[in-house]
Amino acid sequence: MYAKVGGISTKELNILEIEFLFLIDWNLTANAAMLQNYYVNLVRQHPSFNRTVKTHHSGTPTSASTALITDMLPMSMRVSSEIEWVD
Numbered sequence: 001m002y003a004k005v006g007g008i009s010t011k012e013l014n015i016l017e018i019e020f021l022f023l024i025d026w027n028l029t030a031n032a033a034m035l036q037n038y039y040v041n042l043v044r045q046h047p048s049f050n051r052t053v054k055t056h057h058s059g060t061p062t063s064a065s066t067a068l069i070t071d072m073l074p075m076s077m078r079v080s081s082e083i084e085w086v087d
Contacts, residue, residue, distance in 0.1 A: 003013035021028075030038075043049055 003010045006013065008016075
């Protein structure tokens with residue numbers, strides 16, 4: 001069905017899938033850090049995204065890399081207390 005929607009034959013799609021798998025060395029998994037970076041970039045690129053910086057109880061802003069977006073990540077994906085912004 002995906003091949004038909006893409007305007008190619010099923011056989012050609014199968015060949016493209018195999019080629020893709022060889023190009024990525026059959027590595028079909030992603031570690032937590034990679035998923036975190038993809039998630040942060042996806043959210044950051046959304047037109048409605050407004051970056052908010054946390055403040056300590058003293059009212060002093062924390063590092064820009066500890067933006068409120070960290071709180072949106074599931075605990076299992078938080079690999080550090082800081083997010084490295086990737087362009």
